[in-house]
Amino acid sequence: MLLQFSAAELGQLIVARAGSVHSPLTEQLMSKHFETKRRAASSGDVASWNNSIPVVVRALLDCGLDEVEVQVEVDLPHTNSAVDLVLCGQRPDTGTDSYLAVELKQVRHATVDPRCPVAVDLGFGDGKNKLHPVRQVQRYCEYMVRYLPHLRESADRLTGVALLHNARDAAVEALFDLPESDHGFLYTLDDMDRFRRVLTGRFAAASGKRAASALEEARRDPLLKVTDVARQRSVTGGGLTLLDEQYVAFDRITRHLEKTAPLTSYNVGLFYDAGAAHSSGPDPDGKRVYILRGGPGSGKSAIALELQRALGAKGREAVLASGSHAYTETLREIMLSTARRGRLSDKRSSARNLYRYFNSFADTPPDGIDVLICDEAHRMRRSSTHRWMPTELRDDNRPQATELIKAAKVPIFLLDDHQSIRPDEVGTAEYLKKVAEDSGCLVEVTDLEGTFRAGGSKRYQRWVQQLLGLGTSDPVAWRSDGRMTLTVADSPEQMERFIRERDLEGATARITAGFCWPWSNPDEKQLIDDVVIKGWHRPWNVKPEHRVPNAPTSALWSTDRRGIGQIGCVYTAQTFEYDWNGVILGPDLLFRNGKFRVERTASCDPAFRGPVDDTIVDRCVRNAYHVLLTRGVVGTVVYAVDPATHNELRRLITGTIGMQHYDGAQPKLTAEGSQLPPAYNSRHR
Structure with a gap:
């Protein structure tokens, strides 16, 4: 968290002094940002602090909520993501702690990617789609509830809103198609009266210092590690809470699986309601290969395991392959630990089919696997030839990546360009993209910018x-x-x-x-x-x-x-x-x-x-x-x-x-x- 003030205190700080471009609040935030992060704040951050925070502060003051505490840039536990504002106060009916997470957007226009309703162009001019603001704040709230036990003490302790205070409804109409929830509502300039009603419904005209302190000092549950997630996938809510570009990548892939249902053996409506599903049929542009690139702790394995979990929850299977002995054998061992009495042999067979090595697909028929998730793809070898391979399958000139792409209807590669550690490991995004394109495939490369480590x-x-x-x-x-x-x-x-x-x-x-x-x-x-x-x-x-x-x-x-x-x-x-x-x-x-x-x-x-x-x-x-x-x-x-x-x-x-x-x-x-x-x-x- 960068700063915390009451609404009344902020009211004195949001008015720029004569001759100053920035408000005193913005100047304080710029200074605090440099002090903690050792780099200057981005122009987008500065503009948001200068123009967006005052909108929320004035709404609080208009509602007589002067004593609600406002926390600015609240870090999500264990990640580099942060919520723009968290409002802290007391519920008007019970007096218990109450919180509202607010994501601020200065956009005036927005369009939704026709291939993925959670990927939107917010008009930043960088050519990159962002996560839908409502889904963003929903995931942030879910993540906070997962790691902050204080927020789990009451089902309605935390809610979230995305506030597009410069936009008219008509200019962002497509954004309203995404379902809202208690953890994520959308408000625009046309909805400010409704937003004020949210404030008065969430907060009493009383001090929010107790609630703010409770949230700041609350115990944080330890980060779920890869093996924790693998063990909990069969438990309700055992999957990971994917954030930002992680979630966009996950949703793009799952929607592609739905769109190409006959090709991948999936029923329409696998992940979404049948009425909202895309028309089924093979991808007219040919096989599509997904490459997800990110640094250490960026959530690559999280996405891999969450994809496999989501498919398994629908009664479908996806093969997860790796070049890492430790990773593959650990996942197999975790699956074996769930075997019931007398079913160990069956479970072992299933584990070997679900968790495989990159060099085990030389004899797989073309498109013999629906979804092949290749985690740790930086461990990709030049070829799959190894000393135990039968003579008839040996081919030192056939790239291992070609075998994997050929074997799956939907191949997915997750990698870090700086983690290949053997001389014959060639897995980089550039290399895999070229191999896939040479095989006649369409390729989508997504960079995962966040970190959970x-x-x-x-x-x-x-x-x-x-x-x-x-x-x-x-x-x-x-x-x-x-x-x-x-x-x-x-x-x-x-x-x-x-x-x-x-x-x-x-x-x-x-x-x-x-x-x-x-x-x-x-x-x-x-x-x-x-x-x-x-x-x-x-x-x-x-x-x-x-x-x-x-x-x-x-x-x-x-x-x-x-x-x-x-x-x-x-x-x-x-x-x-x-x-x-x-x-x-x-x-x-x-x-x-x-x-x-x-x-x-x-x-x-x-x-x-x-x-x-x-x-x-x-x-x-x-x-x-x-x-x-x-x-x-x-x-x-x-x-x-x-x-x-x-x-x-x-x-x-x-x-x-x-x-x-x-x-x-x-x-x-x-x-x-x-x-x-x-x-x-x-x-x-």
Whole structure:
């Protein structure tokens, strides 16, 4: 949240001083925005603060609601999204806490995409469709209710509105076709009297400070991780609450499935009422391929799992494929855990059919699968040929992507251009788009801009890419935005103690490292302490082909609590996330002359043996650390083996680990200068 004032206080701040372009409120918000985000506010934000907030403030004052508290730019827990305004007060009938989320739009005209009624052109002139304002505020409200228990204490505690205060009904008529709900109503300039009635119906002429404090201090439920979602998909409301461009992408795909019902074996009305369904029939333009590109934590796997869940809820199946052993085997294991007595064999067979590897479609008949969701598509290989493949199916010249596109009526690829970590992994949006177009397909590429990791810190994502030299500027010092804790450990021992204490508090926590130490087979069912740094030594996670007592398999290292006893590698950490993330930078990444360089000879990754070009090794090592550094939901602790590199990290990162006392208890290691987010205070497992 940027600022909070009562309506009466805001009434004094929304009038511009003589000779000033901006109101005092806007000037305060611009200053607060720069202070917290370390960058200037966009022109759109400034215009909204200057022109849109006063409309709501005057409406409150006209209704005699001077003491209602107004919170500006309220962050959604764990994300980089924010609600424009949250009004806080007391219900006129019961006196209980009452809240109204308000999304402000300055648009005067709007048109709806004929292919997708939740994708709209709001006249911004950037050529990009946005999520329908009503659906946007509905999803924001649903998300707030999911993660803020205080809002769940009463069914009508929170409602939402989209206010298009410059638009006439006739100019945005198409927007009214989307059904409204208690979490989302649409009001225009023609509806201001109705909007005022909403205000008087929601709020009494009494102080809203108690309600505002209760919301600000409310406990936040921890972020649902990929594995949590996979486990809860059969539970009512167990799916994820997709936001903004996530939801647009999801809706576009599901509507395409409905439109091409005979082609994909779906009945008209699969996702929507039959009366509102598009006319059925194959897509006249040919096969359509969807590519969803986003950075770490942008919701790629969330969309993949939600698509599969939505189809399953309608009695349909979609295959989810990946190039990640850990991800695929974890999803299979979760499905097996739901098997009833005597049905384990059937459930195992279903799990293997629903969750597959990219290289398992060489013999699939054309269009043999209705919907193929390819998550982690950056792990796409050049070809599917592998050592166990029958001779008659081998074809080193046939791209793996071609096999996947051919196998499905509706292929969907989700990827991050900076997460391919092996020399033969070629999955980028550009590459997949070309392969699909060469196959005669239409291609839609959607960029997912949000983030549900690192406390919703977009700044942290940009900082990591700058640090590693991934297509951006040189490394810069980390400046906290209050969302993500980043700190440096003085030794691996200190890092381990810190991470283990977070685990004992009930948070998920892991340590990973660059692949700079050998990875031995277990000795008589005992793991070997391969990762050795001075006097400290720990084992890698279990190899995929082995089983070791009292240690999780490699596929479950990120999700099994026993995984905290081993050091994870990039192959077991990719896709997953945990609250606290310890990362050891090995000698394969050295900071010299103001930037990182890759030291190939220090890598122990067998993928780099043989005639692999140095530029490919450089890309893979940087991408591997990009993966490792972006697993943390709450905080990340780093340590570099190379002294010069560690000194540079100390220069770039101000956060340190220190000893503090809590309530007279024994001192414990904490990240100094950073208060733990409320969601991650001690909690029961």
